[in-house]
Amino acid sequence: xxxxxxxxxxxxxxxxxxxxxxxxxxxxxxxxxxxxxxxxxxxxxxxxxxxxxxxxxxxxxxxxxxxxxxxxxxxxxxxxxxxxxxxxxxxxxxxxxxxxxxxxxxxxxxxxxxxxxxxxxxxxxxxxxxxxxxxxxxxxxxxxxxxxxxxxxxxxxxxxxxxxxxxxxxxxxxxxxxxxxxxxxxxxxxxxxxxxxxxxxxxxxxxxxxxxxxxxxxxxxxxxxxxxxxxxxxxxxxxxxxxxxxxxxxxxxxxxxxxxxxxxxxxxxxxxxxxxxxxxxxxxxxxxxxxxxxxxxxxxxxxxxxxxxxxxxxxxxxxxxxxxxxxxxxxxxxxxxxxxxxxxxxxxxxxxxxxxxxxxxxxxxxxxxxxxxxxxxxxxxxxxxxxxxxxxxxxxxxxxxxxxxxxxxxxxxxxxxxxxxxxxxxxxxxxxxxxxxxxxxxxxxxxxxxxxxxxxxxxxxxxxxxxxx
Ligand SMILES: [Zn+2]
Numbered sequence: 221x222x223x224x225x226x227x228x229x230x231x232x233x234x235x236x237x238x239x240x241x242x243x244x245x246x247x248x249x250x251x252x253x254x255x256x257x258x259x260x261x262x263x264x265x266x267x268x269x270x271x272x273x274x275x276x277x278x279x280x281x282x283x284x285x286x287x288x289x290x291x292x293x294x295x296x297x298x299x300x301x302x303x304x305x306x307x308x309x310x311x312x313x314x315x316x317x318x319x320x321x322x323x324x325x326x327x328x329x330x331x332x333x334x335x336x337x338x339x340x341x342x343x344x345x346x347x348x349x350x351x352x353x354x355x356x357x358x359x360x361x362x363x364x365x366x367x368x369x370x371x372x373x374x375x376x377x378x379x380x381x382x383x384x385x386x387x388x389x390x391x392x393x394x395x396x397x398x399x400x401x402x403x404x405x406x407x408x409x410x411x412x413x414x415x416x417x418x419x420x421x422x423x424x425x426x427x428x429x430x431x432x433x434x435x436x437x438x439x440x441x442x443x444x445x446x447x448x449x450x451x452x453x454x455x456x457x458x459x460x461x462x463x464x465x466x467x468x469x470x471x472x473x474x475x476x477x478x479x480x481x482x483x484x485x486x487x488x489x490x491x492x493x494x495x496x497x498x499x500x501x502x503x504x505x506x507x508x509x510x511x512x513x514x515x516x517x518x519x520x521x522x523x524x525x526x527x528x529x530x531x532x533x534x535x536x537x538x539x540x541x542x543x544x545x546x547x548x549x550x551x552x553x554x555x556x557x558x559x560x561x562x563x564x565x566x567x568x569x570x571x572x573x574x575x576x577x578x579x580x581x582x583x584x585x586x587x588x589x590x591x592x593x594x595x596x597x598x599x600x601x602x603x604x605x606x607x608x609x610x611x612x613x614x615x616x617x618x619x620x621x622x623x624x625x626x627x628x629x630x631x632x633x634x635x636x637x638x639x640x641x642x643x644x645x646x647x648x649x650x651x652x653x654x655x656x657x658x659x660x661x662x663x664x665x666x667x668x669x670x671x672x673x674x675x676x677x678x679x680x681x682x683x684x685x686x687x688x689x
Contacts, residue, residue, distance in 0.1 A: 222678070223273065224252040225266055226281035226634065229659060230624040231605045237556060240605035245624070246655040252285050254630040258677030263624045281673070283636035284662065286604075287623050288348025288674065289576035290611025293462075293515040293536035293565025296364050296377065297322040297355040299338045302572040310468040310475055310545050313570070315386050321569075322355065322380070323391035331360035333689035335367040342373060343683045345574040346633035346671040349611060349621060351462055351513055351536070351565075352377035354432060356392040358402060365410050365427050372681045374631070376460050376615060378430035379406055381447070382438040389438075399439075400446050403431055407459055423458035424620045426676070430460035431507070435467075436479045436491040441503055444496045448505030458616075461507045465489060465514035466524070467547050476519060489514075489524040493531075508533045511616050515565055518542060518550045525558035534561040534614035537606070539582040541567035552587040552596045563614035564606045575671075576607040577663045584664065600660035607663075634673035635666060643670060 228250030235243035306313030412422025468475035484498035612622025650661035
């Protein structure tokens with residue numbers, strides 16, 4: 221057993237966005253006792269540490285102890301291609317920048333180098349859990365899962381499925397049959413791989429698999445129908461569904477207009493809800509549910525938000541990416557009011573910040589800047605909730621991670637402001653304003669430099685050596 225001493229910061233229990241402030245734990249002289257099985261035995265004031273636990277190995281961090289961050293939307297094959305100039309919005313950027321960049325992962329040596337770098341960047345940012353939009357190439361996905369498990373991080377990922385696309389996406393496309401076959405094969409080989417074949421443990425294993433069509437424009441009604449059949453079978457085992465939704469609403473030829481034109485549906489969400497035939501008629505099984513996460517959801521109708529909430533699906537909110545691609549701002553108050561679970565995603569590489577608190581920083585600013593009564597000052601505890609517990613909830617892994625409650629796996633980060641020039645002084649000053657003021661300065665101001673230790677199930681996560689492709 222090891223006891224970490226430091227300033228505990230987390231949102232305890234099963235808090236919601238609404239009551240996150242009441243559930244905030246800020247314990248300046250705290251103890252986090254981690255058992256040999258990697259679970260948290262005690263979390264609270266150092267002074268109240270049970271006598272039965274005292275005396276074991278103590279690591280006095282002199283720093284903050286926080287839950288590991290959860291990134292619910294990040295693109296592995298775009299690891300090296302943040303800040304690419306596409307000269308346009310989403311669809312132009314995909315065609316000119318992303319499809320050519322992702323095609324390079326056909327080379328297994330390059331793909332492995334990218335996988336190593338992806339894992340390094342996650343560790344540098346303290347992202348212990350991530351829902352990872354995968355590569356089209358199975359060998360690249362094998363490298364991603366292998367590198368991730370070697371390091372000891374959590375991952376949910378699936379190969380990016382595309383059956384149609386422009387010329388620049390040619391290398392990423394497969395036939396309809398191959399799209400289904402490769403998804404089945406990835407589930408068979410990687411879902412719950414580290415659980416050793418135990419079906420019940422697969423749902424909380426480090427490595428899990430998602431069914432990931434890039435978006436409705438990259439597939440066909442046939443693909444969506446067949447993925448619905450596949451998902452209907454696979455979801456009982458804990459397989460996830462992940463895609464993009466309502467990101468770009470440029471009139472006439474933007475993403476949403478194109479989806480509605482192509483499928484003849486009433487809403488974009490219908491295409492993922494089994495209603496992908498003209499007039500939104502039912503064409504198959506729904507892909508929505510407890511383990512379904514849709515990225516962006518910037519321009520949802522009230523009906524779409526209601527449907528996401530009632531199916532238990534989650535939104536991966538990616539404000540940094542939305543700034544980069546000019547996608548607009550997800551209406552904060554209206555989305556929250558729908559009751560849908562909202563978590564945070566970096567959306568690397570349209571987003572260019574790996575560190576979840578940097579995305580929370582943008583989240584605060586864009587919603588503060590919404591017009592008139594729509595604007596909101598998201599509270600510090602709510603920001604911490606979005607980047608940790610809400611993410612674990614989106615991934616249906618709240619039972620094992622998301623905060624530092626006793627009984628959960630010890631997924632945590634050590635955040636040492638002394639490692640970030642000038643940051644300690646700012647925090648000392650902010651401490652005079654109370655717990656929430658202090659937390660706000662920490663989350664808004666922290667950079668990767670202050671993340672000095674990353675742990676999953678009590679084990680320190682180790683970054684692979686950089687690989688030069
Ligand atoms: Zn994305």
